[in-house]
Amino acid sequence: MTLIYAHRGSSARYAEHTRAAYLQAIADGADGVECDVHLTADRQVVLLHDSTLDRTSNGTGAVAEKTLSELRDLDFSSWKGVDVPDEYGSGSQQFLTLEELLDILLAAGRPIGLAIEFKHPNPFGDQLEELTVQLLLARGWLPQSSSFGNLNISFMSFDPDAIHYLRRTVPARQLCQLVTEVKVEDLAKELGSLAAGVAAGALKLALAEGQRILDEGEAEIAGPGIDYLRSHTEQARQWLGAGRTFRVWTVDEAEDARFCLGLGVQEITTNKPAEIRALL
Numbered sequence: 627m628t629l630i631y632a633h634r635g636s637s638a639r640y641a642e643h644t645r646a647a648y649l650q651a652i653a654d655g656a657d658g659v660e661c662d663v664h665l666t667a668d669r670q671v672v673l674l675h676d677s678t679l680d681r682t683s684n685g686t687g688a689v690a691e692k693t694l695s696e697l698r699d700l701d702f703s704s705w706k707g708v709d710v711p712d713e714y715g716s717g718s719q720q721f722l723t724l725e726e727l728l729d730i731l732l733a734a735g736r737p738i739g740l741a742i743e744f745k746h747p748n749p750f751g752d753q754l755e756e757l758t759v760q761l762l763l764a765r766g767w768l769p770q771s772s773s774f775g776n777l778n779i780s781f782m783s784f785d786p787d788a789i790h791y792l793r794r795t796v797p798a799r800q801l802c803q804l805v806t807e808v809k810v811e812d813l814a815k816e817l818g819s820l821a822a823g824v825a826a827g828a829l830k831l832a833l834a835e836g837q838r839i840l841d842e843g844e845a846e847i848a849g850p851g852i853d854y855l856r857s858h859t860e861q862a863r864q865w866l867g868a869g870r871t872f873r874v875w876t877v878d879e880a881e882d883a884r885f886c887l888g889l890g891v892q893e894i895t896t897n898k899p900a901e902i903r904a905l906l
Contacts, residue, residue, distance in 0.1 A: 628887060629657040630902055631741055631895040633876050634675065638897040641706035642682065643673040645722055646714035648730050654900040658739025658778075658893075659731070660875075663724055663758060665750045670694040671724040671758050677748060681705075690749045697721060725761060732775045739778045741802065741873070741895075746785035755781075755791050772800040782849055782873075786835040789845050802847035802873055803836045807854050840865055847871045847893075852882045859889070866890055880905055 635647025636654050643661060651659050662675040667690060679685040679692070685700040703710060703720040710720065722730075724742070731738050744754050767774045781792050782802035789803055808829045839845050848862070848870045855862055855874055866872060866889070874886050875895040883905055886894055896902045 628891065628906055629739070629893045630655075630899050630906070631658040631660050631739065631873065631893060632656040632899040633660050633895045633897045634662070634673075635659060636897070636899055638878070640708060640710065640714075641703045641720065642675065643722060644703050644710075644720040645726075645730065646703070646710045646720060648722070648727060649714050651899055652731075652734045652738070655903050656738075656899040658741060659727075660741040660743065660782075660895055661724070661727060662743045662745050663754065664689045664745055664748060665754050665757065666694050666697060667691055668693045669750075669753070669757060671754075671761055672697065673722045673724060673727060675745070677745065688749075694723070724758065725765070728765060728777070731777055734776065737776050737778065739780065741780050741782055743782040743804070744785070744788045746783060746788060752788070752791045755788055759792075759795055769795050770797060772796060780847060782847075784832065784836070786832055786839055789836075789839055793844060798844055799846045799871075801845035802849040803839045803845040804849035804875075805833060805836050805840070805854055806851045807857065808833060837861075840870060841868075843868070843870075847873055849873045849875065851875055852877055852886075855889070855891075856885065862889060877902065 632651035634642035636650035637647050639650055640646035648659055661673045663671050664674050666672055674689055678688055682705060683700045683702045698721060701717060703717055731740060748754055772779050780800045780802055781796055782804055783789055784804040789801055792801055808826055840848050848865050852874055872891040873893040873895060874891050877883050877886060877894045877896045878898050883902055894902060
């Protein structure tokens with residue numbers, strides 16, 4: 627059976643990482659949900675993909691420079707241009723901390739997976755992982771089973787150093803090394819040609835270490851993007867043959883879902899959990 631993880635919640639329907647997106651993901655029958663975490667200036671673990679606020683709120687500037695209270699004053703939902711039903715909370719309730727997401731999932735009334743992605747680089751380094759683990763331990767999370775209540779928790783990052791840090795506490799079966807293609811042309815558009823070359827070199831080193839981590843089984847969940855999976859199919863078959871679980875992102879199209887099924891992928895991450903569930 628292929629499990630479906632909702633990417634930042636049901637984020638095709640409601641603004642990513644919001645209360646509405648996660649409640650909809652539960653209603654859509656997602657087997658699990660994925661979230662990205664950052665630290666605020668007052669060291670609170672919050673759900674955001676970007677290191678800045680500009681794309682997904684009416685604020686601006688770095689997340690790390692804002693307190694939790696300051697973030698709660700911002701609107702993280704209206705940019706999506708959809709109305710949120712009253713039962714999914716008011717506009718001021720849409721922004722979530724990790725702890726608030728835990729409460730939502732614990733109330734789901736059924737087993738559900740939570741995949742927590744650590745975003746790097748960030749100004750706090752491995753404090754992000756440290757404070758997240760401390761938060762989970764305080765809530766009753768058990769590292770060896772990586773579960774509590776109805777939740778099964780796994781941890782993800784593109785950064786191999788994050789995986790190395792987490793390996794001290796978390797079993798390899800609950801660790802997901804994310805891998806993606808390094809596209810210098812895309813970096814050049816964002817950073818300029820000189821900076822792109824430097825960034826690409828660092829990313830290629832990180833990718834090589836991430837591949838080694840999966841080769842050696844230091845993380846037992848492989849997290850390739852769908853483009854990486856298509857262009858490295860033989861490598862994927864080797865990892866699958868070695869017993870790795872695959873969690874592929876972001877699978878929103880029927881063609882990509884069928885490709886994953888044909889390869890034997892066990893978990894699919896999607897912005898459209900209801901649609902992919904219907905397809906499966």
